[in-house]
Structure formats: structure tokens, C-alpha cells
Amino acid sequence: MTFILRFLQVLIAASSLNFFALAFSIADCTSSGTILCTKPCSDTFILCSGMRTGTEMNTAPGTVCDNGVLVWPNSCTIAASSSPTISSTTNLTSTSILPQTPIADTLPETKYFTMNITQKIINTDGVDKLMLVANNQLDYTIEVNKGDQVIVRVNNQLNVSTSIHWHGMYQVDTPWMDGAGMVTQCLIKSGGSMVYNFSTSDQVGTYWWHAHYASQYTDGLRGPFIVHDPQDPYTSQYDEEIIMTVTDFFHKNASTVLEEYLGRRCNCAVCTQIKLLTFLTTDRVRVINTSAQANFDISIDNHTLTMIEQDGIYTNPTVISSFKIATAQRYSFIVTANSTVGNFWIRAIMMDMYTPTGTEITNGLNFETLAIWRYQGAPEKLPTSVQEDDKPLDPYTLGELNGLTPSTLPNWDTYIYFQYLVGTANMITVQSDTTNFYANQYFMPMAVPDLETALQGSQLHESSNPFPLNNSWVLLQIRNWDNIEHLFHLHGHSFYVLQHGKLLHRRDRRGYGFSNTLLTYPRRDSVVVPMCTGGAGGGGEAGCTAGYVNILIHFNHPGVWLFHCHVEWHMATGLAMTFVNEEGMDKVRKTIPKDWFDTCQTM
Structure with missing residues (x-):
């Protein structure tokens, strides 16, 4: 089972810009359980976890959570099927849920997707912004398997041109499908369409797609691209998957920020969300940094993380307490809910890349983005956990599983x-x-x-x-x-x-x-x-x-x-x-x- 966990962390903006920070959502479908929710920065953004399969809930927009009981602000429909689909409006990311343990002899298939690129006013943190979205949502997720042929029709309904890059895909035999605008392809003009057709070949792991023209991905035109591996060597070690994206969020559009990026000022605030855990559940968490600039330091209080993948490459299993992730990078780690039943902070600490460059930060930007990792049976209160960062990841030593060694290092030309x-x-x-x-x-x-x-x-x-x-x-x-x-x-x-x-x-x-x-x-x-x-x-x-x-x-x-x-x-x-x-x-x-x-x- 896969669901989406998103951090949206406000970063830096140009002069005269007012904006806020963190919004993050979870959509989790399980066969049983209850619904928990919390009210973050605005009434239009909630969290639901443990929704029963086959449940359909619809209420008027603008309603909020009340004493931990869901009062749904937007429609959410969970289809009762073996592969349920989460369908949502503004804030819950839609994704097809693939089997937790792919069948070992799964044969490659041709997978078809359509991405309608439009604009939409989205409020993730109390401020309305006109954003660029695919299929009416942020973080539209594509999930396929190793060896699949992927066919994506992109319909550009914007009033400007665009292009879509498949970040991390090698495009062996199809270099024209890389998606870099005016490098490997013509731009997809306003009102036009383009069909991307490529094989995942032997690649597996965590990738993402994003616009590769005019800084458009910073305005929301991006999403996870996951290639599942039927022979995943770590499959037996986790029960479910979570996709987590960390990103910066600007209240001005990208072209304006680009024009003014040497004179920056930031107003910020933060709020928190909750993930419900079952004791002894083990998750594979796929983390993607889709930022324009921000780097983050990720950790979960009182839990160790076992790193197993970076940028689509299996790694030697490495136990750590935290890791830094820069823009465009991806990691997968395994974490087990084996601590005392309680509430724990998930921390995404934004690294200060701004003070050294003379950026003016106003109104107390809080670099520490927080979410709550809540065990079933824990009281509904804020965590009192403390970070113990005694074993941070050294990314320069995170070797490839069965990879190149000093003795097999080839000569370079x-x-x-x-x-x-x-x-x-x-x-x-x-x-x-x-x-x-x-x-x-x-x-x-x-x-x-x-x-x-x-x-x-x-x-x-x-x-x-x-x-x-x-x-x-x-x-x-x-x-x-x-x-x-x-x-x-x-x-x-x-x-x-x-x-x-x-x-x-x-x-x-x-x-x-x-x-x-x-x-x-x-x-x-x-x-x-x-x-x-x-x-x-x-x-x-x-x-x-x-x-x-x-x-x-x-x-x-x-x-x-x-x-x-x-x-x-x-x-x-x-x-x-x-x-x-x-x-x-x-x-x-x-x-x-x-x-x-x-x-x-x-x-």
C-alpha cells in the first residue's frame, strides 16, 4: 500500500513578499481503522488517516475537524477495490495504490497516463496562490513497474509553453524523451499536446517528473514518479510504503522570484500534521526534495532509520539517525514503529542557505518544519520527544548495494x-x-x-x-x-x-x-x-x-x-x-x- 505524505515548506521570496510556511497532507487507505484529523494553518487543509476502504464522505467546503472527528472540507472518495484510488480536490494527493509485495514474475506492461496541465488557486498555508497543476492537483503521482512502457499524454491548457522532464530516467534508446525544453524537444505550446513514450528498462526506485522550462516546477508543476521492483531485495523488510515530498513554497510566481532573487525577504509561520501508526508496523518511506533551492535535514525522534536507496539506486543498508536531502535528490529509508506508544516529532529542518548570501529574513522564519508521528492508542497531544541525532548520514559513504569497489574501479578516458x-x-x-x-x-x-x-x-x-x-x-x-x-x-x-x-x-x-x-x-x-x-x-x-x-x-x-x-x-x-x-x-x-x-x- 502506498500513500502520500507531503511537507510544503515556505522558503525565500523577493522583497515586499508576505507568506507563511508548512502545510502537509496524508491520505492513507487501510482495510480498517478510524479517522483522525487536525486543523492546520487554514480551514481548507486537513489530514485523514486510517480511512475505511469503501467509505465515501462529502460535506461542504470550509468545514474543519472537531475534537478529532472528521468534518470533511472537500470530497474524498475511496473506491472499494483491491487497488483503491484516492480521489481528492485541493490538498489530498491522488495516487493509485500498488500491491505492497509485487509478484516476482510480474511481466512488463504498457501503462497509459494523461496529464492535463492547468492553473488552480491553491491555499496550503493560509495564502491563496495561482499554481500550475497536473490533473487538478499538486504532486500528481505516477507509479509503474520495472520494464514497463510508459506512455504519458501531456495536454497543455496553460497560456504559456511548457515541457516535462522525467528526472533520473536514463532514456536509453529514447534520448528525445528526456523532456528538457529546447534541448531534447520543442516546447509544448499553449493548447498543444505531446505524448511521452519511453521504457523504464532496468531502472527501479524513486524518481520525479517536473516542468523543465521557465522555472515552472517551482509553481507546482511536479510530482513523484515511482518505479516498483518486482525483485526488490528489501521487500520482506517493510509492510507499506509512504511517499514524502519536501519542498519550498513561494507566494509569488517563479518568474517574479527569479527576477528578484538577489533581494529576498521572508515572512513565515509553521503548523503541524499527524500520521497514525500501528505498533510494530514497518514502513518504507520514499523522500523526494522537489525544492527550487531548500535543503532539509530529516529525522524522526526516538527512531532509527535504515537507508536503502538513493536516487533510484539500492544502497548498502545503513542505520542512521538523520539525513540531509538537497533539491532534486531522493532517498528511501525503512523505519519501524517499535518505540513506546506515544507521539514523536518528524523533523524536516530547513538548512539556512540564505543568511550567508545576504538574504533578509523577517518575522522569524522557523527553519524547523514539524509533523507528528502518532502511535495508535497515544493521547492526542503534542509530542514532548527530543531529537537525538547521534548518527547522521554521511552521503559520500552510502555505497551502492553490490556496487563498484576500489578494486573494480575502471580507468577513465x-x-x-x-x-x-x-x-x-x-x-x-x-x-x-x-x-x-x-x-x-x-x-x-x-x-x-x-x-x-x-x-x-x-x-x-x-x-x-x-x-x-x-x-x-x-x-x-x-x-x-x-x-x-x-x-x-x-x-x-x-x-x-x-x-x-x-x-x-x-x-x-x-x-x-x-x-x-x-x-x-x-x-x-x-x-x-x-x-x-x-x-x-x-x-x-x-x-x-x-x-x-x-x-x-x-x-x-x-x-x-x-x-x-x-x-x-x-x-x-x-x-x-x-x-x-x-x-x-x-x-x-x-x-x-x-x-x-x-x-x-x-x-
Whole structure:
């Protein structure tokens, strides 16, 4: 059984912006149980848990909870079937509930979905905002199985163009389905439609879909994309699944925030929600950070977490007390309700990425987002639990299950040095034996998508920051001279994280390098680069010591693949480059639909 657990954490906004923080919802369907609810920041947002299958409840909008008895503010229908569907309006996320334990011999199928992209006024925290939604809701969730063919028809009913990126999917044999606007496809114009058709192939795990044009995903155009594994090695260790998204929430639209992102001010407040637990139930919690910028530190008081997945890759089971999750990253952990019956805080502590950059925070932004983890039989009161964070996750040592080891590490063909400057215009410098550019700003192509240019045998424009290569292993060192962490994401691939640290602290960390002490190397598609700190010239950016991370990428299928900072305001202002794998392009020329780029002519 799967249900949705959402944190919506308000972050940062431009000057003259007033807004609030946390809203979060749960929709949980079980075969028996009672309904609990709580009244958060506004009367239009409630929680229900333990709803009986086959129950239908409808009351007038605007009603609220009363002494723990549900008075439903919006319609909620639970279909009585073996795979019930939660159907809701504003705040309960709709999802199909797949079997807890997939059958081992499940055969791949073709799964069809339709996403109608519209606008909707949503109030998650006491403030109305016109948001972009799929099928009339936030966090529209797609769940499929390993090997399935996924066909999604996107109908754009907005008054602007859009595109949809399938974050973390490799798109082997279908590089035109990556979804990056004007990189691998034409934009889906207003009133137009596009059919995405791709295979999940051998991939499994936790992913997400989001708009990849004009910062639209920060206005709500995003949702979980889950690929279930019939041979999940951890299936026997948990009873049910929870999908939890953590995100920032802006009261101004993304284009306005982008224009003003150097002059930010924030008014914030928080409220709490509840999840009902059965004693000794064990959950797999899939956590997705869909933020424009925010990083969070996640923990559950008095409970240990066993990490089993990162970015769609099974990990060595690792027991921890908390973990940090940056924008675009995903984790799965297993947690068991084996503590004393009571109430416990679920904490999502937002990391302060704003004070170091001169952001003005007003009205006491509370960085600690809270929810309640409530056991059945516990009194309905706030927790008094205390966080004991004695074993935080080190993400740079969370190795892949049965993954690459120091003894099996392959030789790389190419070494790339990559660094960047952050400001109103973000610029990158790349040095290698074959391709070099200095302080270049990325610009999205305006007329011809980069993939079309590459398929025509032409060179990409220098504003795409192109790096051509043929199937090869690439060691990429990313150096961070900024005084905050940055998260970099690679389209169409995962990579191995070999080493991280501070430059020039030790001779063996000046350039090439990898740790030889790990059991296996971490593998993922989105990595945090440590911030620049200290140094002979003082703290911060003045003479600081750069942070770095070394990643090893196996480019083994053709296409045009973006590599960019996933802080949305940095991506939108040029912090990106494009890898062009030319080997195998002849096959792409033969298999790509002949009319794939035709709509670019009508834009």
C-alpha cells in the first residue's frame, strides 16, 4: 500500500513578499481503522488517516475537524477495490495504490497516463496562490513497474509553453524523451499536446517528473514518479510504503522570484500534521526534495532509520539517525514503529542557505518544519520527544548495494575540471585535454533544440556550453568557490561519487583522486558539492578554501545531456553545460519520430 505524505515548506521570496510556511497532507487507505484529523494553518487543509476502504464522505467546503472527528472540507472518495484510488480536490494527493509485495514474475506492461496541465488557486498555508497543476492537483503521482512502457499524454491548457522532464530516467534508446525544453524537444505550446513514450528498462526506485522550462516546477508543476521492483531485495523488510515530498513554497510566481532573487525577504509561520501508526508496523518511506533551492535535514525522534536507496539506486543498508536531502535528490529509508506508544516529532529542518548570501529574513522564519508521528492508542497531544541525532548520514559513504569497489574501479578516458561563479549571471569554466571554455554563461536554445542540431551533424552553439565526446568514462571534478553548497544533476545518467573534501588541504586532494577505503562507491544522479570555507584570507568567499567532489560518469548511450545546478535560480541564469555523446547517433536518427521537431517551426 502506498500513500502520500507531503511537507510544503515556505522558503525565500523577493522583497515586499508576505507568506507563511508548512502545510502537509496524508491520505492513507487501510482495510480498517478510524479517522483522525487536525486543523492546520487554514480551514481548507486537513489530514485523514486510517480511512475505511469503501467509505465515501462529502460535506461542504470550509468545514474543519472537531475534537478529532472528521468534518470533511472537500470530497474524498475511496473506491472499494483491491487497488483503491484516492480521489481528492485541493490538498489530498491522488495516487493509485500498488500491491505492497509485487509478484516476482510480474511481466512488463504498457501503462497509459494523461496529464492535463492547468492553473488552480491553491491555499496550503493560509495564502491563496495561482499554481500550475497536473490533473487538478499538486504532486500528481505516477507509479509503474520495472520494464514497463510508459506512455504519458501531456495536454497543455496553460497560456504559456511548457515541457516535462522525467528526472533520473536514463532514456536509453529514447534520448528525445528526456523532456528538457529546447534541448531534447520543442516546447509544448499553449493548447498543444505531446505524448511521452519511453521504457523504464532496468531502472527501479524513486524518481520525479517536473516542468523543465521557465522555472515552472517551482509553481507546482511536479510530482513523484515511482518505479516498483518486482525483485526488490528489501521487500520482506517493510509492510507499506509512504511517499514524502519536501519542498519550498513561494507566494509569488517563479518568474517574479527569479527576477528578484538577489533581494529576498521572508515572512513565515509553521503548523503541524499527524500520521497514525500501528505498533510494530514497518514502513518504507520514499523522500523526494522537489525544492527550487531548500535543503532539509530529516529525522524522526526516538527512531532509527535504515537507508536503502538513493536516487533510484539500492544502497548498502545503513542505520542512521538523520539525513540531509538537497533539491532534486531522493532517498528511501525503512523505519519501524517499535518505540513506546506515544507521539514523536518528524523533523524536516530547513538548512539556512540564505543568511550567508545576504538574504533578509523577517518575522522569524522557523527553519524547523514539524509533523507528528502518532502511535495508535497515544493521547492526542503534542509530542514532548527530543531529537537525538547521534548518527547522521554521511552521503559520500552510502555505497551502492553490490556496487563498484576500489578494486573494480575502471580507468577513465577523460578528466574534466569544472568550476563556477555565482551571481546575477552564473558562469562556468571547463578545462580538459579536448574542450575548454572560460566564464561562459549557458543560454537555452531559442529556435532549434540542441538534439536536433546534433542529429544534423552540426556543432552546438557555444552558448550551450557543449562538451562533445564518444562513449567513454569521464572523471569530473566540480569545484565550489561559493559560500553555500550546490547540487548538480546529470540528465540521462547516474555517476559514482569517488571523493569529496576541501582543495589544497592535503597533497592527494589537489586534483585527480578517489577514496580507496569505501566498501562500495555511492552511485546517484544528483550530488552536493561542499561549500567554500575558511582559508588564509578569512571565512566565506574571501580567500576561502574551495569544496570539491570527484564523480565518475560512464557515458554509454547517445544523446544531448544537460549537466546543471539544480538550484533553480542558478540553472535559470546560466549555471549549466551540455554533454553531447555522439557515438550511436546514427541509430537515433533512424528511430526518432520524423515529425519530432516539427512544432518548433510554429512556436
